[in-house]
Amino acid sequence: MGIKILKTSSYVPGEPIDNSYYVSYLDTSDEWIRQRTGIETRYISKDEGTETMSVKAAEKLELTDEEKARIKVVLVATTTSTSTVPINACILQGALGLSEDIYACDIGMACAGFVAALRMADALLKEGELALVVGVEVLSKMSDKTDRSTVILFGDGAGAVLIEKNDKESYFEGGSRYSEVLASKLLPMTGDVEYLTMDGAAVFRFALEVMNASMNNLLERSGNSYDEIDWYILHQANKRILEGTARKFGVSPDRFPMNMNKYGNTSSASIPLLLDELNRAGKLKRGQKMIMAGFGGGLTWQAVYLEW
Numbered sequence: 180m181g182i183k184i185l186k187t188s189s190y191v192p193g194e195p196i197d198n199s200y201y202v203s204y205l206d207t208s209d210e211w212i213r214q215r216t217g218i219e220t221r222y223i224s225k226d227e228g229t230e231t232m233s234v235k236a237a238e239k240l241e242l243t244d245e246e247k248a249r250i251k252v253v254l255v256a257t258t259t260s261t262s263t264v265p266i267n268a269c270i271l272q273g274a275l276g277l278s279e280d281i282y283a284c285d286i287g288m289a290c291a292g293f294v295a296a297l298r299m300a301d302a303l304l305k306e307g308e309l310a311l312v313v314g315v316e317v318l319s320k321m322s323d324k325t326d327r328s329t330v331i332l333f334g335d336g337a338g339a340v341l342i343e344k345n346d347k348e349s350y351f352e353g354g355s356r357y358s359e360v361l362a363s364k365l366l367p368m369t370g371d372v373e374y375l376t377m378d379g380a381a382v383f384r385f386a387l388e389v390m391n392a393s394m395n396n397l398l399e400r401s402g403n404s405y406d407e408i409d410w411y412i413l414h415q416a417n418k419r420i421l422e423g424t425a426r427k428f429g430v431s432p433d434r435f436p437m438n439m440n441k442y443g444n445t446s447s448a449s450i451p452l453l454l455d456e457l458n459r460a461g462k463l464k465r466g467q468k469m470i471m472a473g474f475g476g477g478l479t480w481q482a483v484y485l486e487w
C-alpha cells in the first residue's frame with residue numbers, strides 16, 4: 180500500500196517582491212540573482228505567521244464534511260513556526276473543526292519537511308482514513324536583510340494536500356547528516372532573532388549528491404528507468420541544482436518543473452506549492468509516475484516515488 184494525493188492547494192502572503200528591491204540597498208544585481216538562482220520574485224509576509232498561512236492554504240482545499248470526518252492525521256511541516264505552543268497542527272484542527280481522535284503533529288525537517296510528512300502520513304494512515312499535510316514557512320523572519328547571499332533566496336508561503344492510502348506502492352528514501360554548512364550557529368526557538376547563515380556552495384554540492392543517490396535508489400526499488408518518471412518534483416532551492424540533476428539523469432528539464440522564479444526558496448512549502456501549480460494547470464494525470472525530493476538544513480533529505 181502507498182499514498183495517493185487527492186487534492187492540493189496553496190497560499191502566499193501579500194504582493195510579489197522582485198529582485199529590484201534588493202538591488203536598491205544591497206551590492207547585487209537582478210542579473211546575478213536570476214543567473215545564479217533562477218529567482219525573480221518572492222512573497223514576504225508582513226504579519227501573517229505559519230498558523231494563519233497553513234489555515235488559509237488548507238481552507239482552499241474546500242474539504243467536504245465527509246472528508247473532514249475521515250481525516251485522522253494532520254501534519255504541518257515547518258521550521259519557522261510562529262508559536263512553539265500551541266502547535267500549528269492543533270491550530271489547524273481547531274480552525275477546520277476536525278474531531279479529536281486524530282494524530283496532529285508539527286514536523287521540523289527544514290526543506291525535507293514536506294516529504295518527511297508524507298512519509299509519516301504513509302506510516303500512520305489506515306485504509307479509508309485521510310491525512311491533511313501542510314508545508315508552511317515564513318523564512319523571511321530568519322533572513323538577515325543585510326546578507327546578500329541569503330536574503331535574496333527565501334520566500335514565504337504554504338501548500339496543503341489531502342492524502343489517502345491506495346493499493347499502489349510508494350517508496351521512500353532519505354537520511355540525515357550533522358553539518359554546520361547550512362546554519363552556522365544554532366538558531367534559537369525563542370528569544371532574540373537570530374539569522375540563518377550558510378555556506379551556499381557546500382549546500383549546493385550536498386544537494387546534488389543526495390538528490391542523485393536517493394533518486395537512483397527510488398528508481399531501482401520501484402523498477403523504473405529515468406525516462407519512465409513523468410515528473411521530478413524537487414525542492415525549489417536553485418534552478419542550477421535542478422538543471423544539474425536533470426543533466427546527470429539524461430532527462431529532459433521539462434520533467435523537472437520549476438517555480439522558484441515566482442516564489443524563491445520556501446523550504447517546506449516549495450514542493451506543495453509546485454504540486455498545486457501543476458495540478459491546477461491540469462498537468463498532473465492520474466497514473467503518472469512521480470518522484471518528489473527535498474533537501475536542506477540539518478542536513479536532511481527525503482524523497483518519495485508515488486503514482487499520481
Ligand code: COA
Nearest residue numbers: 207208211215216290327328379380382383416417474475
Ligand atoms: N549578488 C551578487 N554577488 C553575490 C550574491 C548576490 N546576491 N551572493 C553572493 N555573491 C557573491 C559571493 O560573495 C561570492 O563573491 P566572491 O567570489 O567575491 O567571494 C560570489 O558571489 C560567489 O559566491 P558563491 O556562494 O560561490 O556563489 P554560488 O554560485 O554558489 O551561488 C548560492 C550562491 C547561495 C545561490 C548557491 O550556492 C546556492 O543556491 N546554494 C544552495 C543553497 C540552498 O539551497 N540553501 C538552502 C537549502 S534548502
